[in-house]
Amino acid sequence: MPKIYIIDVTNRDGVQTAKLGLSKLEKTMINLYLSEMGVFQSEFGFPTTRHETNYLRANLRLAELGVISPLRLEGWLRAISSDVELGFKMVPGLKHVNLSISTSRQMIDGKFKGKKSRRDIINEMTAAVDTAYRLGAETVGVNAEDASRTDIDYLIEYGQAAKAHGAVRLRYCDTLGYDDPFSIYEAGQVLAKGVALPIELHCHGDLGMAVANSVAGARGVIDGGQDAYINTTLNGIGERAGNADLVATVLALTKSKSFAGKYELGQPIDLTKSWKIAKFASYAFGVPIPINQPGVGANAFAHESGIHADGVLKDPHNYELYGFEELGRGDPEMVETGREICAGEYSGISGFSHIMGERMSWHFKDKEEAQEILELVRYANVLSHKPLVEDELLFIARYPHTAKRLLTMTPLGSAEPDPILGTDSRL
Ligand SMILES: [Zn+2]
Numbered sequence: 449m450p451k452i453y454i455i456d457v458t459n460r461d462g463v464q465t466a467k468l469g470l471s472k473l474e475k476t477m478i479n480l481y482l483s484e485m486g487v488f489q490s491e492f493g494f495p496t497t498r499h500e501t502n503y504l505r506a507n508l509r510l511a512e513l514g515v516i517s518p519l520r521l522e523g524w525l526r527a528i529s530s531d532v533e534l535g536f537k538m539v540p541g542l543k544h545v546n547l548s549i550s551t552s553r554q555m556i557d558g559k560f561k562g563k564k565s566r567r568d569i570i571n572e573m574t575a576a577v578d579t580a581y582r583l584g585a586e587t588v589g590v591n592a593e594d595a596s597r598t599d600i601d602y603l604i605e606y607g608q609a610a611k612a613h614g615a616v617r618l619r620y621c622d623t624l625g626y627d628d629p630f631s632i633y634e635a636g637q638v639l640a641k642g643v644a645l646p647i648e649l650h651c652h653g654d655l656g657m658a659v660a661n662s663v664a665g666a667r668g669v670i671d672g673g674q675d676a677y678i679n680t681t682l683n684g685i686g687e688r689a690g691n692a693d694l695v696a697t698v699l700a701l702t703k704s705k706s707f708a709g710k711y712e713l714g715q716p717i718d719l720t721k722s723w724k725i726a727k728f729a730s731y732a733f734g735v736p737i738p739i740n741q742p743g744v745g746a747n748a749f750a751h752e753s754g755i756h757a758d759g760v761l762k763d764p765h766n767y768e769l770y771g772f773e774e775l776g777r778g779d780p781e782m783v784e785t786g787r788e789i790c791a792g793e794y795s796g797i798s799g800f801s802h803i804m805g806e807r808m809s810w811h812f813k814d815k816e817e818a819q820e821i822l823e824l825v826r827y828a829n830v831l832s833h834k835p836l837v838e839d840e841l842l843f844i845a846r847y848p849h850t851a852k853r854l855l856t857m858t859p860l861g862s863a864e865p866d867p868i869l870g871t872d873s874r875l
Pocket residue numbers: 461623650652686687
């Protein structure tokens with residue numbers, strides 16, 4: 449039976465969300481955590497956006513070193529040949545891309561104002577796919593923006609054209625969150641059969657159904673005989689009402705009544721990393737996790753009423769569908785209530801060495817090395833406007849040259865290998 453894979457788009461849809469953003473170090477940490485968790489692919493950014501260049505190149509280098517592995521890093525580009533050319537020029541090591549163009553009548557007419565026909569859209573997309581492969585892409589996925597408001601026969605034609613040019617997947621974007629589980633099941637199945645390619649489901653929560661639509665769409669795709677790829681984000685952060693939440697989606701796929709034990713993930717997801725990754729995303733975005741968030745909310749395993757508390761104490765299965773340990777919860781979290789030494793943009797060497805040594809057992813070779821790492825930590829702090837978490841401090845200490853690139857927005861402007869990035873190796 450075909451399988452279900454997860455493509456997380458936090459570092460693309462999440463960061464393009466109004467009023468929210470992440471530093472390049474935070475985006476890197478998310479890629480590392482997604483990789484640890486077993487997520488198939490991260491849509492890690494925008495190859496034509498200049499302030500992303502160093503981050504994208506640094507993360508590809510981390511993938512080369514095996515630091516970010518087995519996660520695939522994939523860039524999002526408009527399905528326009530000139531954008532694809534620019535993207536590959538700015539980020540030469542790019543291997544995986546998704547190319548996006550609008551397919552609905554509303555958007556073709558409403559955005560291109562009569563300048564493009566449906567045929568033009570397909571021609572532009574296939575030319576962009578050809579360009580990506582010519583420039584060294586290993587896999588190209590094509591996105592149909594506003595697919596849920598696109599006539600299905602045209603979507604099939606679009607998908608077939610993409611397939612004829614070597615695209616490996618078609619992304620069905622429910623850009624406005626217009627679908628419901630019934631309509632997206634149907635669309636997924638029809639597309640899987642009609643295009644005969646794996647289908648990605650990209651769902652938004654404008655009607656509160658992003659997770660439900662994702663799993664229903666995936667089921668349609670599998671019943672249509674193809675692998676399904678669900679797009680998720682951490683804590684559901686994404687445009688407007690957000691995207692399908694990663695943890696909730698995996699819970700739905702593995703625990704729900706008609707999925708558990710029947711539909712399979714293409715690669716196992718380690719849900720015990722959920723707590724850590726959700727907390728980090730919340731901290732990095734500066735957006736609290738709702739207390740009723742599935743799995744990771746403060747109330748997800750809280751019981752007060754007499755009947756529930758009594759029932760769960762007698763047997764947790766009375767009132768809990770899954771255990772908190774499965775989400776990586778249950779360990780006490782240390783909150784300093786006495787003296788605290790923090791690392792920030794005005795930190796000095798003594799306090800910093802104390803934090804690294806006492807708290808994290810990290811010892812520097814000499815004073816110069818400690819000073820050099822501290823300087824990077826200060827800059828990272830200036831960019832994130834909040835104290836770095838321990839994993840960020842350790843990342844900087846382990847990969848100082850990569851960190852230095854992440855903290856610099858000015859692109860090198862050259863396709864030559866980066867002389868600084870080349871000097872970090874896997875520890
Ligand atoms: Zn989206």
